[in-house]
Amino acid sequence: MRDSIAPSGIDPASPSLSARLRELADYLAAPTAGRLTEEQRALSLGIARRLTVELAARLDPAIDGAALWHDWLRGGLPAADRLAAPCFARAEEHRWRAQSALRESPPPVEADGVDAVPAGAPLSPADRARLTLHIADRRRGDALGNPCLASADLDPEVFRALLLDIAAWRLGALADDGAQAADLGETVRALIAAQAGERGIDAAARDYHDALADEGGVAEAAAAAIAGHDWPALIALAAAAHRRRYGDMALALLTAEAAALPSLLAPLRLDRAALAPLEASLARLSGRALAGCWLDDAVPEGGA
Amino acid sequence: MSERIIHGRIDRSGALVSADDPLLRLQQRAGAGLEKPLALPQLARLVALAQRLQRDISRPLYAADDHSDIHALVRVLPDAEGASLEISDWRARPTRQPLAPALPEAAASPRGWTWECDAQLRLVALRAGTEAVPTPTDWEARSLSELFELLPDDDGRFAVLRALARQAGFEGQRARAEGPAGPRAMELAGEPLFDAAARFTGFRGTALPTGKAEAAETAPTLSDPAFGSLPLSDPAFGRRIDGALRGPLSRIIATAETISGQFDGPIRADYARYAGDIAHAGRHLLGLVDDLADLQNIERPGFRAARDEIDLGDLARRAVGLLGMKAEEKGIRIDAPRTDDRAPAWGEFRRVLQVLLNLLGNAIRYSPEHSQIWIRIDRDGDRATVTVADQGQGLSAEQQGVIFEKFERLGRTDSGGSGLGLYIARRLARAMDGDLVIDSAPGQGARFTLSLPARDEE
Numbered sequence: 001m002r003d004s005i006a007p008s009g010i011d012p013a014s015p016s017l018s019a020r021l022r023e024l025a026d027y028l029a030a031p032t033a034g035r036l037t038e039e040q041r042a043l044s045l046g047i048a049r050r051l052t053v054e055l056a057a058r059l060d061p062a063i064d065g066a067a068l069w070h071d072w073l074r075g076g077l078p079a080a081d082r083l084a085a086p087c088f089a090r091a092e093e094h095r096w097r098a099q100s101a102l103r104e105s106p107p108p109v110e111a112d113g114v115d116a117v118p119a120g121a122p123l124s125p126a127d128r129a130r131l132t133l134h135i136a137d138r139r140r141g142d143a144l145g146n147p148c149l150a151s152a153d154l155d156p157e158v159f160r161a162l163l164l165d166i167a168a169w170r171l172g173a174l175a176d177d178g179a180q181a182a183d184l185g186e187t188v189r190a191l192i193a194a195q196a197g198e199r200g201i202d203a204a205a206r207d208y209h210d211a212l213a214d215e216g217g218v219a220e221a222a223a224a225a226i227a228g229h230d231w232p233a234l235i236a237l238a239a240a241a242h243r244r245r246y247g248d249m250a251l252a253l254l255t256a257e258a259a260a261l262p263s264l265l266a267p268l269r270l271d272r273a274a275l276a277p278l279e280a281s282l283a284r285l286s287g288r289a290l291a292g293c294w295l296d297d298a299v300p301e302g303g304a
Numbered sequence: 305m306s307e308r309i310i311h312g313r314i315d316r317s318g319a320l321v322s323a324d325d326p327l328l329r330l331q332q333r334a335g336a337g338l339e340k341p342l343a344l345p346q347l348a349r350l351v352a353l354a355q356r357l358q359r360d361i362s363r364p365l366y367a368a369d370d371h372s373d374i375h376a377l378v379r380v381l382p383d384a385e386g387a388s389l390e391i392s393d394w395r396a397r398p399t400r401q402p403l404a405p406a407l408p409e410a411a412a413s414p415r416g417w418t419w420e421c422d423a424q425l426r427l428v429a430l431r432a433g434t435e436a437v438p439t440p441t442d443w444e445a446r447s448l449s450e451l452f453e454l455l456p457d458d459d460g461r462f463a464v465l466r467a468l469a470r471q472a473g474f475e476g477q478r479a480r481a482e483g484p485a486g487p488r489a490m491e492l493a494g495e496p497l498f499d500a501a502a503r504f505t506g507f508r509g510t511a512l513p514t515g516k517a518e519a520a521e522t523a524p525t526l527s528d529p530a531f532g533s534l535p536l537s538d539p540a541f542g543r544r545i546d547g548a549l550r551g552p553l554s555r556i557i558a559t560a561e562t563i564s565g566q567f568d569g570p571i572r573a574d575y576a577r578y579a580g581d582i583a584h585a586g587r588h589l590l591g592l593v594d595d596l597a598d599l600q601n602i603e604r605p606g607f608r609a610a611r612d613e614i615d616l617g618d619l620a621r622r623a624v625g626l627l628g629m630k631a632e633e634k635g636i637r638i639d640a641p642r643t644d645d646r647a648p649a650w651g652e653f654r655r656v657l658q659v660l661l662n663l664l665g666n667a668i669r670y671s672p673e674h675s676q677i678w679i680r681i682d683r684d685g686d687r688a689t690v691t692v693a694d695q696g697q698g699l700s701a702e703q704q705g706v707i708f709e710k711f712e713r714l715g716r717t718d719s720g721g722s723g724l725g726l727y728i729a730r731r732l733a734r735a736m737d738g739d740l741v742i743d744s745a746p747g748q749g750a751r752f753t754l755s756l757p758a759r760d761e762e
Contacts, residue, residue, distance in 0.1 A: 083366060091384075135444050138429035143418040209418070228499040273309060280377030280393035283364045283751060 037287040043091035043147065048083050050148045056166050059187055063170055071169065074159065078165040082158045086149055089251040090140065093231070094147035096254060100229035107132055126215055129208040130233070135231045136204035152200025159195050201236065201246045208233070209240030223270040226278045228245050234278070241267035255291040260282065310376075312389035314351050318342055321386070321659045326394055330374065332626065345380060353388050354380035360691065364536040365391065406470045416490075416512035420497075421448045423467070423506050436513075437488065452479035452492060452511065463505075467570060471496050481511065489675060549593045557586035597723035599699035599710075602731045609652040609736045613759060614645035616656070617692040620679045623660040626669060635674040638664075648690035648759040651736040656756070659729040663752045664726065687738075688758040693751040699744040707742060
């Protein structure tokens with residue numbers, strides 16, 4: 001994995017004997033269980049680091065993000081339990097999308113979609129909402145395309161906990177500077193208030209779904225999203241249809257067994273044939289976790 | 305395409321007895337064919353397993369030939385006579401490594417921006433490097449060519465447009481972007497993006513500064529045969545408009561009026577009417593050219609009007625003299641200041657006359673026939689004022705709030721104005737340390753008052 005800011009910290013294993021023994025104990029407790037791949041760990045940790053460094057900079061530009069992360073790597077992330085699900089969901093979504101980005105054939109020279117909507121033409125409400133969703137989605141990546149979590153998309157409790165953890169680390173570095181501590185507290189409150197007003201991918205997903213619903217085009221758009229491997233659009237539509245958060249729906253889809261997909265996507269009214277590329281794409285994702293168990297390549301999947 | 309289902313049929317002996325084209329080709333490339341045992345080992349094992357278990361099995365299929373690696377999802381449906389195959393999401397495995405960010409890390413300079421746009425070149429992502437100037441705050445969904453003023457290369461071509469047509473990558477696209485310290489010269493590079501169905505979905509790339517802010521000022525600009533290389537902000541642009549547009553428009557108007565007036569002999573009445581319409585539209589366009597040239601001039605940074613010794617009474621009477629005929633055509637009577645009424649003031653003579661002509665012209669245009677217009681001059685402390693009042697339909701408070709905005713025509717769609725006149729008039733008044741205000745109510749006409757610094761005569 002490449003990263004623009006600092007090493008992910010994955011490579012050097014913890015030198016602590018107790019940590020090694022804990023890890024071994026976990027392994028011995030379930031020797032046949034599948035475990036996170038290095039790629040999944042690196043992606044998840046990278047996502048957590050980018051989020052931490054970004055929030056630290058917003059909390060106080062004077063915070064040394066690299067030093068903070070270094071400390072947390074050594075001692076463990078304080079909000080590890082809370083961060084695990086969103087980071088893993090984003091990491092798995094990224095792996096899935098990266099896999100789908102591998103395309104079937106070289107692109108045609110003649111454009112068949114470029115002129116479909118002339119540049120500058122007024123957008124329909126659904127197209128406008130689609131564009132907004134696209135923009136919200138791109139906020140979930142850094143300048144190089146590495147996956148990130150946008151603060152607007154975080155669960156408010158996770159956001160708050162992470163801010164408080166960073167503030168606590170900063171307070172430790174500030175020693176007894178009461179004035180700066182007060183400022184930090186004020187900034188935390190301001191950031192929490194600001195996050196409540198931010199419109200992230202959940203709002204964009206709802207708007208997109210509602211705009212399509214007004215036109216009666218949800219099923220068609222969902223089928224097109226599957227055919228084009230436009231997974232963010234599919235996740236957004238499914239999330240909005242279920243009134244769930246985007247990240248939750250991404251994880252639900254990514255960990256769904258093939259037999260569960262039709263019911264999971266039932267609100268989108270897709271026929272079975274339309275689901276085939278989705279099923280195939282998920283089946284190809286190596287090291288994929290399934291809800292409730294670990295995918296075992298030895299077990300035939302999707303047998304009906 | 306990926307959504308197509310590819311079918312095949314295996315008999316009890318494991319031979320492929322029928323197959324859609326992609327599957328048959330793969331079988332042939334593996335050295336077999338129809339009525340031959342399935343030559344794809346993984347698929348053959350799946351078929352055997354399904355037949356043994358007598359249950360449907362769905363599994364990913366990975367197959368390789370000398371051209372590509374094939375990925376697909378295969379469903380095997382066993383029956384008493386063999387098995388049916390349904391293969392979906394058939395696609396080749398490309399050679400690129402997955403998860404590589406689309407942008408090489410080295411390309412994203414800390415001094416530059418990274419961006420991504422959709423197939424219509426609307427920006428969906430824009431980020432500044434750690435040492436870069438901040439990006440504009442309103443970039444979302446703006447056109448790439450709107451955010452970046454694209455500049456042609458030495459051959460007069462635009463790399464990004466060529467890349468768009470070819471759906472290929474590009475580099476070396478010179479551009480200029482507005483920044484807090486003025487325009488900055490930048491160079492754009494981008495890679496095309498495609499979805500899983502190989503449809504072009506946009507570009508992703510970098511915008512790297514090529515010099516300091518001043519460098520952008522000297523960068524070559526888009527050259528146009530009519531306007532040369534002048535940007536809109538250049539004062540000479542307005543003068544070029546005269547040469548490029550005023551001449552042709554004047555000829556159109558003159559010719560149309562000749563036809564409309566049937567000076568060269570009688571023509572059909574409807575043709576004469578059409579020619580009259582053309583002349584009318586031409587005059588409107590000419591007025592718009594005037595307004596745009598004015599607009600360009602007065603919005604120039606540092607624009608100041610001259611400070612002449614003027615008399616608002618005299619200027620009001622001149623305006624009436626110029627537009628009196630037009631008023632008479634509608635039977636409108638103008639109550640102008642008497643010849644001995646004076647309101648000495650400071651202001652630029654021709655600009656004040658321009659404002660008064662605009663106010664009086666509007667009053668005539670929007671007054672009912674056989675109504676009256678009053679022009680009054682006055683002095684209020686250190687201000688000299690001239691008020692133009694009409695008996696038109698008047699303006700609501702909401703309309704009064706927007707009437708001085710650029711291109712505001714209050715929903716009127718007739719060809720009587722560009723929507724720039726009052727905006728320009730107020731800008732001119734303020735450039736002369738004065739102001740232009742309106743007092744009106746629906747059904748009670750409108751009163752526009754121009755105030756300027758009063759001048760004490762010795």
